[in-house]
Amino acid sequence: MDNWQNRWARNKYWVMARSQHLYDEGRFLAKNNNWSPDKEATFNKILRTAEALQPTQKTLANTYQHIWGYFKRTCTPEEKRTYLALLKELTPKNDQLGFFLQQMAEKYRVGYLLNSRLLKECFNRSDLI
Incomplete structure (x- = not known):
């Protein structure tokens, strides 16, 4: 698995536990296994945003x-x-x-x-x- 795929797999439930919307964004990024520097930046932003949220x-x-x-x-x-x-x-x-x-x-x-x-x-x- 590529590094970004490992990162998504490791973080996806953690993100989901904080925000379904952020999870959906991450899932959309991972779609089609096509990664880019822009997607990497967006993924990192998703993680930073999720860190500021508490699970409900x-x-x-x-x-x-x-x-x-x-x-x-x-x-x-x-x-x-x-x-x-x-x-x-x-x-x-x-x-x-x-x-x-x-x-x-x-x-x-x-x-x-x-x-x-x-x-x-x-x-x-x-x-x-």
Whole structure:
């Protein structure tokens, strides 16, 4: 994968958790695998803009539902119950769901998600450990 593709893959859920609009802009940039210096500048602006935003309950829930799609067919019934309970309790200040999804990515060895900036940040938050 090209560097920009790796950067998009690593950052896309992190951006989505902050703004669906910014995520859509990034997705549009990545379309057709055609990168340019102008697109690089725009992508960097998207990341800077996203850094100034905080996730909301709605943006986090939407993003985590996308991530859950990687597990919904392989998870155990107990894992599904845990996911649904944590989703119901989710707020930006009570985000146990991100940590749970990071653990699921480890268990099911979903490398794409293990490299996700969003899940890495959830895992590294000291208040969750």
